[in-house]
Amino acid sequence: MDLYIIVFYLFALITLASAAIVVISKNIVYSAFALLFTFFGVAGLYVLLMADFIAVTQLLIYVGGILVLLLFGVMLTTKVIRVDMRTATVRTFPAVVIVAALAGTLIGIFWSTDWPQSPASDGFERTIPQIGEMLLTSYLLPFEIASVVLLVALIGAAMIARRERKAL
Amino acid sequence: MDIQPYLLLSAITFVIGVVGVLARRNAIIVFMSIELMLNSVNLSLVAFSAFLGDVTGQMLVFFVMTVAAAEAAVGLAIIIALFRNKQTVNIDDINILKW
Numbered sequence: 420m421d422l423y424i425i426v427f428y429l430f431a432l433i434t435l436a437s438a439a440i441v442v443i444s445k446n447i448v449y450s451a452f453a454l455l456f457t458f459f460g461v462a463g464l465y466v467l468l469m470a471d472f473i474a475v476t477q478l479l480i481y482v483g484g485i486l487v488l489l490l491f492g493v494m495l496t497t498k499v500i501r502v503d504m505r506t507a508t509v510r511t512f513p514a515v516v517i518v519a520a521l522a523g524t525l526i527g528i529f530w531s532t533d534w535p536q537s538p539a540s541d542g543f544e545r546t547i548p549q550i551g552e553m554l555l556t557s558y559l560l561p562f563e564i565a566s567v568v569l570l571v572a573l574i575g576a577a578m579i580a581r582r583e584r585k586a587l
Numbered sequence: 588m589d590i591q592p593y594l595l596l597s598a599i600t601f602v603i604g605v606v607g608v609l610a611r612r613n614a615i616i617v618f619m620s621i622e623l624m625l626n627s628v629n630l631s632l633v634a635f636s637a638f639l640g641d642v643t644g645q646m647l648v649f650f651v652m653t654v655a656a657a658e659a660a661v662g663l664a665i666i667i668a669l670f671r672n673k674q675t676v677n678i679d680d681i682n683i684l685k686w
Contacts, residue, residue: 427592441623553643
């Protein structure tokens with residue numbers, strides 16, 4: 420078997436298994452750490468797809484940022500009471516129906532559509548120059564808006580999460 | 588290697604995220620499941636980008652990640668504020684907006 424395919428299935432296995440653990444695990448800390456492996460698996464798949472910049476960004480933002488934030492959230496909300504994870508038993512049936520319909524639709528469409536069947540011209544040489552050029556030309560406005568969104572989110576998060584100060 | 592394994596992987600990861608949102612009652616787990624769904628969509632975007640030979644898909648992933656980071660910050664702030672007020676992160680107990 421091709422090494423590429425073996426590596427793909429390895430990363431796919433890591434991603435799927437840890438994603439399942441995120442959802443199934445009773446312990447929220449295990450879920451958070453399983454999410455770490457999901458992010459790593461997806462980053463590995465990005466490398467396989469020649470998306471080097473996105474892979475590094477995935478590690479920096481998701482593993483370095485969002486996951487640490489999530490762990491802070493876990494630590495800050497499980498200290499007082501042990502948050503027990505009772506899984507829903509009440510709405511199992513509607514959930515199963517929705518999930519089955521969604522899975523059937525997605526997998527059916529992905530399976531039956533005629534996608535391009537081989538990587539276009541053995542991937543990219545380097546993606547970073549192209550991405551940088553696009554960011555400063557055709558995607559300049561979304562880029563700037565993204566920076567404003569981040570600033571607003573930063574201020575908003577600090578506003579929401581801080582302790583209420585006594586009114587003067 | 589064709590694109591279908593990537594897309595199927597993305598679909599399955601997305602469905603696992605949906606299961607998490609629907610079945611789990613802990614707000615932080617729901618939050619992680621949303622991140623899973625964002626990741627699966629990113630994966631299919633990058634796959635299309637590679638198979639079409641067009642970097643635009645990776646641009647979209649970049650912006651999705653930006654929004655995900657903003658969402659993570661604000662969402663966790665909301666969860667912490669809720670926890671401070673109600674001493675729980677169980678989303679069935681946080682129902683004061685429910686009629």
